[in-house]
Amino acid sequence: TILILDFGSQYTQLIARRIRETHVYCELHPFDVDPQFIQDLAPIGVVLSGGPASAFTEDAPRAPQIVFELGVPVLGICYGMQVMAAQLGGQVENAQTREFGYAELAIEPCQLFRNIQDRIAPDDKPMLDVWMSHGDRVDALPPGFSVIAHNAATPYAAMADESRRFYGLQFHPEVTHTLQGKAIIDSFVHDICGAGHDWNMPDYIEEAIGRIRAQVGNEKVILGLSGGVDSSVAAALIHRAIGDQLVCVFVDNGLLRLHEAKQVMETFSRNLAVNVIHIDASRQFLEQLKDITDPEQKRRTIGREFVEIFQLEAEKINDAKWLAQGTIYPDVIESAGSHTQKAGTIKSHHNVGGLPESLHLKLLEPLRELFKDEVRELGLALGLPHDLVFRHPFPGPGLGVRILGEVKYEYAELLRHADAIFIEELKNSGWYEKTSQAFAVFLPVKSVGVMGDSRSYEYVIALRAVQTEDFMTAHWAELPYTLLAKISNRIINEVRGINRVVYDISGKPPATIEWE
Ligand code: XMP
Numbered sequence: 001t002i003l004i005l006d007f008g009s010q011y012t013q014l015i016a017r018r019i020r021e022t023h024v025y026c027e028l029h030p031f032d033v034d035p036q037f038i039q040d041l042a043p044i045g046v047v048l049s050g051g052p053a054s055a056f057t058e059d060a061p062r063a064p065q066i067v068f069e070l071g072v073p074v075l076g077i078c079y080g081m082q083v084m085a086a087q088l089g090g091q092v093e094n095a096q097t098r099e100f101g102y103a104e105l106a107i108e109p110c111q112l113f114r115n116i117q118d119r120i121a122p123d124d125k126p127m128l129d130v131w132m133s134h135g136d137r138v139d140a141l142p143p144g145f146s147v148i149a150h151n152a153a154t155p156y157a158a159m160a161d162e163s164r165r166f167y168g169l170q171f172h173p174e175v176t177h178t179l180q181g182k183a184i185i186d187s188f189v190h191d192i193c194g195a196g197h198d199w200n201m202p203d204y205i206e207e208a209i210g211r212i213r214a215q216v217g218n219e220k221v222i223l224g225l226s227g228g229v230d231s232s233v234a235a236a237l238i239h240r241a242i243g244d245q246l247v248c249v250f251v252d253n254g255l256l257r258l259h260e261a262k263q264v265m266e267t268f269s270r271n272l273a274v275n276v277i278h279i280d281a282s283r284q285f286l287e288q289l290k291d292i293t294d295p296e297q298k299r300r301t302i303g304r305e306f307v308e309i310f311q312l313e314a315e316k317i318n319d320a321k322w323l324a325q326g327t328i329y330p331d332v333i334e335s336a337g338s339h340t341q342k343a344g345t346i347k348s349h350h351n352v353g354g355l356p357e358s359l360h361l362k363l364l365e366p367l368r369e370l371f372k373d374e375v376r377e378l379g380l381a382l383g384l385p386h387d388l389v390f391r392h393p394f395p396g397p398g399l400g401v402r403i404l405g406e407v408k409y410e411y412a413e414l415l416r417h418a419d420a421i422f423i424e425e426l427k428n429s430g431w432y433e434k435t436s437q438a439f440a441v442f443l444p445v446k447s448v449g450v451m452g453d454s455r456s457y458e459y460v461i462a463l464r465a466v467q468t469e470d471f472m473t474a475h476w477a478e479l480p481y482t483l484l485a486k487i488s489n490r491i492i493n494e495v496r497g498i499n500r501v502v503y504d505i506s507g508k509p510p511a512t513i514e515w516e
Pocket of ligand 1: 396
């Protein structure tokens with residue numbers, strides 16, 4: 001295992017993903033994790049992430065000293081390098097000139113940069129193009145260290161103590177803008193830490209199946225299937241492990257997309273022969289949502305209804321002992337929460353939390369250690385359809401938060417059809433893969449139009465398409481006008497009740513991705 005200590009950089013999860021991509025298992029923990037935990041984990045190498053703090057202040061977050069005493073290689077990135085310098089006897093200062101963006105570095109021969117360079121300068125020096133983003137910098141090296149990369153603005157752009165195998169990089173190897181970043185990370189984990197290539201999907205499936213069987217024995221497992229990627233992959237994996245001991249409950253809340261319920265049943269019940277109980281509760285949800293206009297109250301109502309229905313079904317399944325959930329690694333990291341992480345929740349995201357206690361079931365979470373891209377890879381390896389595995393995220397409350405104000409069946413139907421046209425055209429044009437999330441929103445306001453010779457007075461559909469890495473910030477997608485024109489035409493012509501289509505050009509922040 002490679003241990004990554006998180007000092008709160010927005011790129012920390014990227015470090016973990018890059019390491020996993022080199023087929024090495026790694027874990028990410030807050031920088032202030034218990035030293036005993038680190039000792040017990042016995043990592044073969046440690047990475048200190050970047051972070052927003054200043055290493056030269058009194059109360060700056062520090063790496064647990066044990067990290068430097070384990071006798072294993074340590075790589076400090078950005079703040080991680082500064083904290084390493086500060087703790088090992090060097091000095092950090094506020095740089096006169098901050099550096100953001102591309103920088104060209106001259107590098108020295110060392111184990112970390114072995115066989116790595118972007119080009120050779122006229123004076124025969126190997127050069128590296130890197131992505132910088134820092135205000136502070138190392139000003140004096142700790143004893144034992146030497147410079148392995150520099151330029152005029154940053155004399156200590158990278159440092160190394162090769163006898164102890166400690167390395168510091170002022171730049172970010174984990175972002176794709178640093179072209180040789182992957183090679184540098186590869187060099188650190190394989191050549192310097194001596195990691196093997198033992199993190200791969202086929203082996204992982206075998207191991208996971210073994211673990212699930214050992215965990216549940218011959219007891220029954222219940223899983224709430226939503227049709228989303230995580231719960232679907234969890235279902236496919238558990239089914240592979242224990243077959244009919246798994247019972248899935250699929251609750252149709254009436255707020256799903258066009259034909260979604262049918263697709264879920266076809267994929268799981270028919271094609272994969274998974275035991276799925278299909279509950280059509282759309283009427284019940286709509287009744288409960290009547291007259292409710294406040295977004296948070298809608299979320300709570302939908303969440304509560306779901307729990308109630310799910311619980312009722314679960315109780316009917318005799319001798320079920322386990323509740324399976326599609327929790328993935330980013331969920332685990334977020335709920336572990338170091339205090340460098342931003343705390344406030346902007347919206348109360350509904351999930352099935354709260355279920356386990358009331359049901360007295362044990363929790364089975366087979367995807368707990370996987371990142372989203374690994375979950376997708378696993379899904380494909382388990383034979384799930386490409387469309388399902390690569391679908392955009394869909395919120396738990398579904399169309400409930402995409403119909404502004406009160407939710408009505410009539411509105412949901414209009415939205416479903418408009419949304420289906422939008423998504424179909426995105427897929428046909430190749431834009432579905434180029435956007436992270438796209439959907440239609442129903443606005444319950446009427447505007448005037450003209451259709452044929454008569455005046456129309458009908459509802460508005462807004463289209464939203466965003467590009468984002470992490471859904472915390474997002475840009476609206478610059479869809480081609482010709483594509484928008486085609487979608488607008490189709491929606492207005494094919495969805496009776498809509499006479500106007502608008503495109504949302506707000507970024508997050510200040511807007512959110514969903515409209516409610
Ligand atoms: P926002 O609107 O907060 O959305 O920018 C960020 C991401 O979270 C999804 N989202 C939700 N997911 N329950 C969910 O399961 C919710 O209540 C919820 N609200 C937003 C949203 O679709 C986007 O991917």
